[in-house]
Amino acid sequence: MKNIAIAALSVVLAASFPASAGQRTQTVEADCQIVIADGWIRLLPGGMPMHAGFARIENHCSKAVEIVAATSPVYAEVELHETTRVQGVSRMRQIPALPIAARGQARLQPGGLHLMLMRPQRPLQAGEQVDIHFRLADGRQIAAKFEAREP
Numbered sequence: 001m002k003n004i005a006i007a008a009l010s011v012v013l014a015a016s017f018p019a020s021a022g023q024r025t026q027t028v029e030a031d032c033q034i035v036i037a038d039g040w041i042r043l044l045p046g047g048m049p050m051h052a053g054f055a056r057i058e059n060h061c062s063k064a065v066e067i068v069a070a071t072s073p074v075y076a077e078v079e080l081h082e083t084t085r086v087q088g089v090s091r092m093r094q095i096p097a098l099p100i101a102a103r104g105q106a107r108l109q110p111g112g113l114h115l116m117l118m119r120p121q122r123p124l125q126a127g128e129q130v131d132i133h134f135r136l137a138d139g140r141q142i143a144a145k146f147e148a149r150e151p
């Protein structure tokens with residue numbers, strides 16, 4: 001029983017310290033940070049039933065991470081979307097997950113990746129801060145504030 005516990009622990013440690021560990025400060029899983037910066041929501045005129053959310057998501061970890069879901073108390077549903085241009089026509093589709101490379105970043109911006117914020121539960125004012133929570137594939141949750149802005 002004790003051996004099993006030790007074996008499990010060494011697997012965890014191996015996962016936390018990839019081959020590059022030792023060259024620089026080791027980043028343990030607990031304090032490796034995902035930063036959501038410059039989050040904002042584009043308000044649309046005429047009370048549209050969905051808004052788009054944008055931000056820069058920085059992965060300061062030595063491992064790739066994957067955002068698998070987002071939620072907000074202000075919206076009935078939040079989806080990860082990608083806008084692509086196919087033969088001059090702009091289309092958007094839902095993506096199941098948003099991977100971010102080790103030490104990399106993802107830019108959610110108009111015309112590209114974005115959050116699709118569905119069915120606002122109340123009217124939003126420009127300047128308001130909206131809570132959005134992200135869930136990573138490893139189970140971690142990240143809380144962020146997105147500022148509502150006029151287009």
Ligand SMILES: [Cu+2]
Nearest residue numbers: 081092115116
């Ligand atoms: Cu969309």
